[in-house]
Amino acid sequence: MDFIKSSTIYFFTTFFWSLGSFAQKINFIMDLKRCIAKLFLSLFIFANLPLSAQNFTSQQQKIDQLIHSTNQLYLDGKTDEVLASSRKIIRLSELSHYDKGLSYGYYYLASYFYDNAKFRESVQHAKKAKQYTKYLASDKTQSARISALLGGNYLLLELYTLSSKNYRETIDIIQKKSQKNTTDSLTESATYSNLSYLFQNINMPDSMYYYLKKEKSILKKIKFKDAYIENGCSCLGFGNYHLNDNKIDSAQYYYHKSLEFFNDKKHPCKIESLIGLGNLYTHQKDFEKAHYYYNTAVKSFEENNFPDIQSELFKKISELYISQGNAVEAKKYQDLYLKMHNELDGRKKKERDFVLNEVMKEEKEQLDKEVRESQKLTLLIAALLIIITAFIIYLLKKSKSKNLKALEITKQLQSEKAMQEKEKGILKLKVNEAFEDVRKLAKENNPDFFTRFQEVYPHFTSRMLNINQKFKVSELTFAAYIYLGFNTKEIADYTFKAVKTIENNRYNLRKKLEISPEKDLQIWLRNYIDSE
Numbered sequence: 001m002d003f004i005k006s007s008t009i010y011f012f013t014t015f016f017w018s019l020g021s022f023a024q025k026i027n028f029i030m031d032l033k034r035c036i037a038k039l040f041l042s043l044f045i046f047a048n049l050p051l052s053a054q055n056f057t058s059q060q061q062k063i064d065q066l067i068h069s070t071n072q073l074y075l076d077g078k079t080d081e082v083l084a085s086s087r088k089i090i091r092l093s094e095l096s097h098y099d100k101g102l103s104y105g106y107y108y109l110a111s112y113f114y115d116n117a118k119f120r121e122s123v124q125h126a127k128k129a130k131q132y133t134k135y136l137a138s139d140k141t142q143s144a145r146i147s148a149l150l151g152g153n154y155l156l157l158e159l160y161t162l163s164s165k166n167y168r169e170t171i172d173i174i175q176k177k178s179q180k181n182t183t184d185s186l187t188e189s190a191t192y193s194n195l196s197y198l199f200q201n202i203n204m205p206d207s208m209y210y211y212l213k214k215e216k217s218i219l220k221k222i223k224f225k226d227a228y229i230e231n232g233c234s235c236l237g238f239g240n241y242h243l244n245d246n247k248i249d250s251a252q253y254y255y256h257k258s259l260e261f262f263n264d265k266k267h268p269c270k271i272e273s274l275i276g277l278g279n280l281y282t283h284q285k286d287f288e289k290a291h292y293y294y295n296t297a298v299k300s301f302e303e304n305n306f307p308d309i310q311s312e313l314f315k316k317i318s319e320l321y322i323s324q325g326n327a328v329e330a331k332k333y334q335d336l337y338l339k340m341h342n343e344l345d346g347r348k349k350k351e352r353d354f355v356l357n358e359v360m361k362e363e364k365e366q367l368d369k370e371v372r373e374s375q376k377l378t379l380l381i382a383a384l385l386i387i388i389t390a391f392i393i394y395l396l397k398k399s400k401s402k403n404l405k406a407l408e409i410t411k412q413l414q415s416e417k418a419m420q421e422k423e424k425g426i427l428k429l430k431v432n433e434a435f436e437d438v439r440k441l442a443k444e445n446n447p448d449f450f451t452r453f454q455e456v457y458p459h460f461t462s463r464m465l466n467i468n469q470k471f472k473v474s475e476l477t478f479a480a481y482i483y484l485g486f487n488t489k490e491i492a493d494y495t496f497k498a499v500k501t502i503e504n505n506r507y508n509l510r511k512k513l514e515i516s517p518e519k520d521l522q523i524w525l526r527n528y529i530d531s532e
Contacts, residue, residue, distance in 0.1 A: 079115055123358070
């Protein structure tokens with residue numbers, strides 16, 4: 001080692017003094033310093049590369065552990081802690097550009113807002129969670145959970161078509177997986193549970209029971225300690241179904257079974273099972289037991305905030321006091337119900353309008369994108385036409401006799417194109433005006449509505465009568481409202497009928513059209529009427 005050191009010193013000393021001028025010696029020293037500095041910098045960077053990679057991996061592991069603990073907090077019903085933990089996941093993931101953490105962070109944040117009936121915020125954050133498509137392509141389980149959460153928001157906002165669409169997407173994602181894990185099965189079962197709730201809301205008990213059975217068949221195969229939520233909610237669904245069917249013993253069994261699954265855990269399904277038992281005993285006029293279960297449910301809201309369930313509970317307690325002839329207490333709870341219901345209903349309406357505007361905005365963006373792509377294709381075709389035309393002109397220029405013909409062809413093409421564009425513009429304007437005119441007549445419940453509707457959509461009546469010759473004018477008019485995109489509440493408002501009546505009309509129309517409950521009635525009518 002000393003020999004190498006001495007040899008190196010001897011070499012540089014000899015080389016240095018062999019340089020001619022003083023300036024050359026100075027330049028040599030400066031170059032040598034720069035080389036040594038670069039060498040040390042390279043060594044420093046090289047030495048720190050593994051350390052940086054190690055820190056990055058350590059940060060991701062920390063976020064993954066935080067995701068796991070947040071999931072457990074959510075299962076335990078510790079909503080406030082879920083909020084703080086979700087925000088921490090997002091903050092750390094933004095610093096390390098970790099897509100998995102960002103998707104999960106926004107998902108749990110959306111879940112928190114969902115449980116607190118803040119649907120606008122929940123939908124916004126769920127859509128943020130869905131933006132990380134590159135990561136979600138490798139995590140279909142998380143992708144399905146996000147779609148299910150969006151479906152839940154739309155369900156509680158009574159946007160049933162959007163809700164059903166997202167639930168179908170959830171099921172489709174899970175069923176396309178070659179191997180399902182426990183979370184997939186739990187998500188699938190919860191989706192069927194919510195679909196049963198959807199059909200309960202639109203008064204279709206057969207469809208409700210169908211999805212409850214599908215949910216139950218999945219839960220039978222799951223052995224997982226944290227599946228108490230899905231099992232508890234499933235029993236709640238069966239309890240509601242049997243109570244509506246006036247099967248008291250079966251309803252009582254399932255409500256108690258639901259409470260057994262939850263035990264000392266916190267969850268909205270547990271509260272609804274307590275309310276279900278209160279309803280059951282009110283129906284049996286066992287007021288003491290009814291009060292017990294209602295009061296137990298009221299106490300559950302001290303640590304949980306589910307305003308939609310709470311307002312409904314106040315309404316039930318008020319009705320119970322009315323049954324007992326206690327007008328003072330009945331009014332007290334009626335006032336509590338009205339205050340909370342009106343606040344929630346007003347907020348829901350605003351949030352529903354916001355969500356619908358967002359959906360329309362997204363659809364418009366998608367339409368604009370398709371238009372841009374169509375314009376690109378049109379430009380490409382136009383460019384090809386120009387090239388072809390130019391080529392024709394070039395060939396025809398060789399002969400004077402053909403030159404005139406080439407010009408005529410070019411003019412004809414341009415004239416036809418201009419005429420087509422003009423006709424398209426006129427047709428589009430007429431269609432838009434006619435559509436708005438028909439919708440206006442429908443909203444006014446104008447007697448000329450169906451006549452005008454048939455003028456705008458001349459194939460509608462004949463297409464409908466092809467299915468069933470016994471359709472009445474009133475039924476065809478009702479079908480026209482659905483075809484135009486009005487929902488149950490809007491039809492009820494415009495035609496001055498009860499929502500229940502409109503729901504029955506929908507059911508009867510489905511029956512005559514022989515449409516299965518899974519299909520969206522408006523979309524089916526649109527596809528069928530516009531297909532030819």
